[in-house]
Amino acid sequence: MHENLVALREAALSELAAAVDAEALEAWRIKYLSRKGGALSEAVKALAALPREERPVYGQAVNAVKAAIEAAFAKRQEQLKAAALEAELSGSAIDVTLPGRKPSLGRLHVTTQNLRQLYAIFAEMGFQVYDAPDVETDDYNFGLLNIPPYHPARDMWDTFWVSQSATPQPTERSLVMRTHTSPGQIRVMRERCPEPIRVILPGKCYRYEQITARSEHQFYQMEGLAVGKNIRMTDLIGTLQQFARRMYGAGRRLRVRGSYFPFTEPSIEADMDCILCGGKGCGVCKYTGWLEIAGAGMVHPVVLRNGGYDPDIYSGFAFGMGVERPAMLKYKINDIRYFYGNDLRFLEQFG
Numbered sequence: 522m523h524e525n526l527v528a529l530r531e532a533a534l535s536e537l538a539a540a541v542d543a544e545a546l547e548a549w550r551i552k553y554l555s556r557k558g559g560a561l562s563e564a565v566k567a568l569a570a571l572p573r574e575e576r577p578v579y580g581q582a583v584n585a586v587k588a589a590i591e592a593a594f595a596k597r598q599e600q601l602k603a604a605a606l607e608a609e610l611s612g613s614a615i616d617v618t619l620p621g622r623k624p625s626l627g628r629l630h631v632t633t634q635n636l637r638q639l640y641a642i643f644a645e646m647g648f649q650v651y652d653a654p655d656v657e658t659d660d661y662n663f664g665l666l667n668i669p670p671y672h673p674a675r676d677m678w679d680t681f682w683v684s685q686s687a688t689p690q691p692t693e694r695s696l697v698m699r700t701h702t703s704p705g706q707i708r709v710m711r712e713r714c715p716e717p718i719r720v721i722l723p724g725k726c727y728r729y730e731q732i733t734a735r736s737e738h739q740f741y742q743m744e745g746l747a748v749g750k751n752i753r754m755t756d757l758i759g760t761l762q763q764f765a766r767r768m769y770g771a772g773r774r775l776r777v778r779g780s781y782f783p784f785t786e787p788s789i790e791a792d793m794d795c796i797l798c799g800g801k802g803c804g805v806c807k808y809t810g811w812l813e814i815a816g817a818g819m820v821h822p823v824v825l826r827n828g829g830y831d832p833d834i835y836s837g838f839a840f841g842m843g844v845e846r847p848a849m850l851k852y853k854i855n856d857i858r859y860f861y862g863n864d865l866r867f868l869e870q871f872g
């Protein structure tokens with residue numbers, strides 16, 4: 522074979538083997554196979570310059586070289602394509618050894634957490650949880666609790682009236698958003714009478730109030746009610762003391778002061794020594810040494826009768842406590858609006 526052709530073939534094949542990507546392959550193709558100026562076309566053109574008798578041999582040889590390097594090119598092209606595909610597939614493969622993405626977990630609202638703690642403490646003392654409605658009649662919210670229309674004690678509860686019932690003079694069937702959890706007392710008594718009762722009644726309450734750092738128009742209360750024979754003030758005080766110790770620490774002291782509520786007689790306010798200063802006096806207890814934990818008292822005979830119980834045979838105690846306020850003390854939260862603001866920066870700090 523013509524020496525030049527041998528050299529051409531060897532150079533082309535070895536350069537082809539060295540082309541490792543599509544770019545290099547394209548450069549090779551232009552150099553060797555391009556119709557205009559490619560090395561192979563040049564070799565074909567050289568045929569014309571040869572003496573006539575040499576042409577057939579040269580022609581055959583150049584065709585053989587052409588076929589050989591074109592076949593080699595096609596093969597190399599396939600190889601590089603396969604390699605590129607392989608690289609792409611293995612590059613994007615899932616690495617099962619990587620740690621997974623952490624799902625973001627929700628958590629219970631701080632109020633729910635507190636309520637559950639209250640349930641647990643009172644459950645150990647034999648109290649069941651009783652659910653009562655948020656929308657009440659005037660009668661359940663006030664009248665049956667010994668607060669007749671125009672009784673001045675109604676001023677203790679700024680009330681949201683449900684619009685349908687906004688008559689100038691509320692009737693006993695007018696609807697209100699309950700202003701306290703006490704109406705549940707009547708419901709549970711009417712349902713259970715004459716069985717003894719030991720329940721707590723947690724729930725949201727609503728008052729027509731200016732929203733400030735100290736007061737919200739919605740908040741939680743938890744009512745307690747025990748009705749039976751021979752239930753006495755000492756049972757009430759013992760229950761509240763036990764509660765304070767379970768909730769806030771074994772050494773807590775309780776004191777009671779005389780008070781007034783239309784639905785209890787006698788009525789008391791129960792305080793415990795300040796959880797921060799232990800009674801010495803500090804900013805949290807406003808330098809009194811005491812924190813109020815509940816309004817309470819012996820269930821008023823009129824209320825017992827409204828619930829179906831004969832006050833000559835049965836007696837009972839009741840108490841009502843806030844849920845957000847104690848949490849504010851415990852966690853040093855200075856604004857009650859955080860509880861309903863739905864700000865994750867606040868909510869994520871609990872639990």
Ligand code: DAH
Binds near residue numbers: 700784785815842
């Ligand atoms: N219902 C009262 C209020 O919202 C709280 C209360 C006081 C409840 C004394 C009681 C009680 O059961 O005995 O202010």
